[in-house]
């Protein structure tokens with residue numbers, strides 16, 4: 001019987017049935033290129049740790065199991081689980097976004113003891129970059145040393161070391177097994193039938209490709225009190241100041257049309273023989289969208305729903321292409337859902353500090369456009385919260401003041417944003433230690449002689 005590699009993935013809830021491309025691709029590559037089977041286990045925030053552990057051992061066996069952890073989203077209970085499994089003899093591997101910076105810890109943690117020290121104790125090693133780097137290690141039944149694995153981060157002679165990582169290879173991204181997702185159950189893993197998936201068209205974000213020098217304001221409030229000192233912090237940023245993936249991935253360019261079509265063809269189908277809804281992973285999707293839909297139509301593939309994520313400025317700039325795409329969607333009977341637009345704020349002061357790269361009027365132009373398109377293409381275009389969209393709205397932030405609150409409330413009221421644009425719950429500004437704002441916090445701490453608490457990999461400013 002084949003041994004099973006288990007990949008644990010952070011999920012929103014135990015009942016979720018969406019499929020994440022990264023872990024499913026990783027599992028497929030392992031199955032196709034090694035002697036192991038590989039399954040993905042979705043661990044919801046409400047999952048019971050003991051049940052998860054029992055399920056993992058049931059799947060992986062007790063003979064030196066190999067367990068990957070991906071997309072942990074700062075969930076320290078998963079790091080604790082990894083540490084327990086490692087202590088009991090498992091090989092635990094941290095992968096996915098921020099694996100490198102979370103393994104290595106926050107800049108300067110050795111001399112600033114309140115900073116996040118990293119999770120090297122919980123994992124045998126970490127892997128930055130594509131999973132195919134692990135294939136020789138797995139084919140050695142886990143005997144190869146991490147020193148020989150490209151992209152590996154590990155400890156040697158008491159020091160944390162990082163090997164150079166390989167680039168993404170397009171060929172590895174085209175085949176995805178969507179049928180090996182499970183959730184932990186009381187009497188063993190339960191298969192999850194994936195009802196929505198992801199297709200990658202572009203790796204990383206073009207906005208994060210360029211380094212820019214910016215000047216961010218001191219906070220207006222910190223740790224629940226007004227922050228009275230005024231000043232500016234100069235930083236070099238790549239992308240939005242709060243974005244933790246931009247620095248990690250940079251911009252890796254676009255995949256070929258053939259690769260994107262291969263992924264679409266590989267998606268599961270619904271009861272009507274149409275491909276299940278999928279998110280097109282492309283931060284700037286509009287310029288190529290009509291061409292993609294045309295190609296899908298020409299090969300006779302039937303789609304149900306395509307979800308887009310876009311910055312507000314790229315929506316406005318791509319209006320013509322989006323209209324062309326919607327005309328095609330109408331002919332094809334496809335729904336295009338703008339599932340997330342990165343509005344983030346309705347205050348110029350806060351947009352500037354988030355380094356969004358555009359002002360409030362761009363957000364308002366994008367909102368006007370998406371509403372107008374709903375009138376023109378009522379059956380084929382969706383964008384509202386009621387349709388399942390969850391647009392970016394970061395609130396509260398450390399730059400909130402009476403003035404910004406007034407400014408935002410007046411915009412929200414005047415443009416009726418509560419009826420279709422605002423998400424059910426806003427998300428507070430999350431500062432991951434390795435995002436641009438991590439540098440902002442550390443500079444503030446040094447200059448002003450303050451220290452902010454760390455909650456695992458997140459810096460608490462509230």
Ligand code: SF4
Nearest residue numbers: 205208239240243246
């Ligand atoms: S938040 Fe979005 S637009 Fe901003 S850098 Fe990150 S991926 Fe790019």
